[in-house]
Amino acid sequence: MTALAVTGATLARVLRDRTALFFMVLLPVAIIVVIGVTVSGFDQFRIGLVPAAQAGPVARELTSDLQEAPGLRTRTYDTPDDARTALRRAELDAVVMVPNGLDADVRAGRSVSVPVLVEPSGSAGHGAVSSVSAVVAEHAARLQAARFASDETGGPFDDTLALARTAERTASPIVVRSETVNGQSDFLPLGYSYSTPTMLVLFVFINALAGGAAIVQTRRTGVYARALAAPVAARTLVFGETIAYLLLAVLQSLLIVGIGALAFDVAWGDPLAAGALVTVWALVGTGAGVLAGALFRTPEQVHAIGPALGIGLGMLGGCMWPLALVPDWLRSAGHAVPHAWAVDAWTTLLSRDGDLAAILRDLGVLAAFATALLTLASLSLRHRLTTSAGA
Amino acid sequence: MKNVLECSHLVRRFGERTAVDDVSLSIAPGETYGLLGPNGAGKTTTIRMVCGLLRPDAGTVHVAGLPVNTAAGPAKQLIGFVPQDVALYPDLSVRENLRFFGRLYRLPRRRLERRVDEVLHLIDLGGRARDRVDSLSGGMRRRLNIGAGLVHSPTLLVLDEPTVGVDPQSRHAILESVTRFGEEGMAVLYTTHYMEEAERLCDRVGIIDRGGLVAEGTPRELVALVAERDRVRLTAVGGLTAYADACRRLARVEGAARSGDKGDVVELVVKDARSLLPDLLDLAHALDVGIRSVEIDEPDLEAVFLHLTGTALRE
Numbered sequence: 069m070t071a072l073a074v075t076g077a078t079l080a081r082v083l084r085d086r087t088a089l090f091f092m093v094l095l096p097v098a099i100i101v102v103i104g105v106t107v108s109g110f111d112q113f114r115i116g117l118v119p120a121a122q123a124g125p126v127a128r129e130l131t132s133d134l135q136e137a138p139g140l141r142t143r144t145y146d147t148p149d150d151a152r153t154a155l156r157r158a159e160l161d162a163v164v165m166v167p168n169g170l171d172a173d174v175r176a177g178r179s180v181s182v183p184v185l186v187e188p189s190g191s192a193g194h195g196a197v198s199s200v201s202a203v204v205a206e207h208a209a210r211l212q213a214a215r216f217a218s219d220e221t222g223g224p225f226d227d228t229l230a231l232a233r234t235a236e237r238t239a240s241p242i243v244v245r246s247e248t249v250n251g252q253s254d255f256l257p258l259g260y261s262y263s264t265p266t267m268l269v270l271f272v273f274i275n276a277l278a279g280g281a282a283i284v285q286t287r288r289t290g291v292y293a294r295a296l297a298a299p300v301a302a303r304t305l306v307f308g309e310t311i312a313y314l315l316l317a318v319l320q321s322l323l324i325v326g327i328g329a330l331a332f333d334v335a336w337g338d339p340l341a342a343g344a345l346v347t348v349w350a351l352v353g354t355g356a357g358v359l360a361g362a363l364f365r366t367p368e369q370v371h372a373i374g375p376a377l378g379i380g381l382g383m384l385g386g387c388m389w390p391l392a393l394v395p396d397w398l399r400s401a402g403h404a405v406p407h408a409w410a411v412d413a414w415t416t417l418l419s420r421d422g423d424l425a426a427i428l429r430d431l432g433v434l435a436a437f438a439t440a441l442l443t444l445a446s447l448s449l450r451h452r453l454t455t456s457a458g459a
Numbered sequence: 460m461k462n463v464l465e466c467s468h469l470v471r472r473f474g475e476r477t478a479v480d481d482v483s484l485s486i487a488p489g490e491t492y493g494l495l496g497p498n499g500a501g502k503t504t505t506i507r508m509v510c511g512l513l514r515p516d517a518g519t520v521h522v523a524g525l526p527v528n529t530a531a532g533p534a535k536q537l538i539g540f541v542p543q544d545v546a547l548y549p550d551l552s553v554r555e556n557l558r559f560f561g562r563l564y565r566l567p568r569r570r571l572e573r574r575v576d577e578v579l580h581l582i583d584l585g586g587r588a589r590d591r592v593d594s595l596s597g598g599m600r601r602r603l604n605i606g607a608g609l610v611h612s613p614t615l616l617v618l619d620e621p622t623v624g625v626d627p628q629s630r631h632a633i634l635e636s637v638t639r640f641g642e643e644g645m646a647v648l649y650t651t652h653y654m655e656e657a658e659r660l661c662d663r664v665g666i667i668d669r670g671g672l673v674a675e676g677t678p679r680e681l682v683a684l685v686a687e688r689d690r691v692r693l694t695a696v697g698g699l700t701a702y703a704d705a706c707r708r709l710a711r712v713e714g715a716a717r718s719g720d721k722g723d724v725v726e727l728v729v730k731d732a733r734s735l736l737p738d739l740l741d742l743a744h745a746l747d748v749g750i751r752s753v754e755i756d757e758p759d760l761e762a763v764f765l766h767l768t769g770t771a772l773r774e
Contacts, residue, residue, distance in 0.1 A: 069562075069565065070562065070563055070565060072562075073559055073562035073563055076559075076562075077548060077551060077555070077559050080551060080555065081548060081550050081551060084550065085550070286548070289545075289546055289547065289548065289549065290542055290544050290545075290546030291546050291547065291548060293512060293542065293546065294540060294542055294546040294560070294607070295560075295563055296511075296512055296529075297510040297511060297512055297535065297538060297540035298531075298535055298536075298540075298560070298563040298564055298611075299531040299532065299533065299535040299536050299563075299564065299565070300531055300563050301530070301531045304531070454529070
């Protein structure tokens, strides 16, 4: 009851602080959007399209097929020179030149080549050619079917092409299904599914850490000292503050999860496992925040050191880039901080379709971090309150 | 009548320094007790022990017969503590702060709301109840600081120099409030280094210096300790030598002499200057002496403190 008075006061103060709300909600969402947009095209090739000068239906259809291909991100250029310039500047992975006489050659039964330009030094060029070739081959198959039907029946090519399109739509497609061996992936899915969980890990921790400033401020206002003159034990004050910071961390997590799911279409995986992960991570953040509140002397110290420390730990722990990309020694060092374990757990949930059992080891390690931080924080704050009468 | 506060032989040391040395005091219900002393005399350390914020090295504190210690014991429910510095949440409203401190004392919801309204009325901040504390003037914050110590209707109110740095108007309001608390039966422990506050408010005063209680009693009893006489300083024109001689012959005048750079001052040592003043003025009129100004220095707690400690009280 008395602890809840402390909890209520802290919650009221933080939730009314517009700066705190900015760091709690707006900034994480903004960074999620920026990083999400930045990494969302990594699984697509950038293709420059130069349409035929006088395009007939076949050429237009090929252009359309290329534009709609899921693995390609196309941009149309008016002239081949413009497209070549963009390719040289590495703005594109490849350039597709739709031939001017495509329609006439197809109708005449002549062989047609679709030029694809790549830079020899471009690492994605060959992959881009493969993807373009797949689209062109599919288009060519439709044309060949129409040509064959026209030759066999003597019907007009345009009619048999329409029949081929209909047949293509109604026939069961043959697709390639890719599957990662053993279901293992060391990466989160790209786009918002990458940025949202990593920013959840980063910002819940940073926000909790920076929130320690409110504890320092309360110490300095003398409210704790005054509270200790009431029939209130120091541990009650510590408990009240801890509950407040835990609720704030959970609230921030839920906001990010909700915004991620609703606005960015992030699939958070098994709800039970995700809930457990959010809760344990909130406990880790709470421990760090209360510890900061006990150890720092001024709110300015917390504001200066807290976010910098949080960002540093986040970088080390794989919130900025996948730890699978860094050398082994750095990956091992990264797992000295809790962030790495949290990102690992999210990777398991989002990329490997994991459940609670699959992340139990990560949760266990995070729970150990949370226990250590909360114990240290409680003892430090209690010591601070009782030895210097709340200051 | 049983005392509300009983402090017995309190001692507190910080390293080699003894901040409070064998201090004993008691306060009866409705009594306002002033702990008077300069900065560093041991006032705040004493009240921190009284409020259970600091463990004494020796001695005991009882409030209404209940022992006070640093644990959250029942005695603390009876104490209202008003610290020297404003100790409130600056970013919560006036009402929210009062509510917060009331909840620390486990007041039931309905009683809490009633007491918050009463205290708001008492400290004259009803119109600012919804305003944030950091939007209040310094004087208003001081009043709220006191109000936060009153929400749970304490038996003993402990105020640690509540008027330090306060403008005259707010100081007057605070002193009026404290007077009212005593009249309403609350025991008040009031620390100050302002003599006039102790003289105005306190039924009894304890003079503390270098950690020790050097004297205790009503202001009148303490003044009687030094047995000083009033000094009257008359600035005048006319036959001042004759006037001084005539004054010397009056009863209750123990000495009279001309002084001043221009010889225009007559200084007198008298008993009860205020009652003697009409006689002195009549005598001046009779001798055709024109009185320009009169200054009376009465013995006060300042003089008592000077007498007892050999030092002056200072800010």
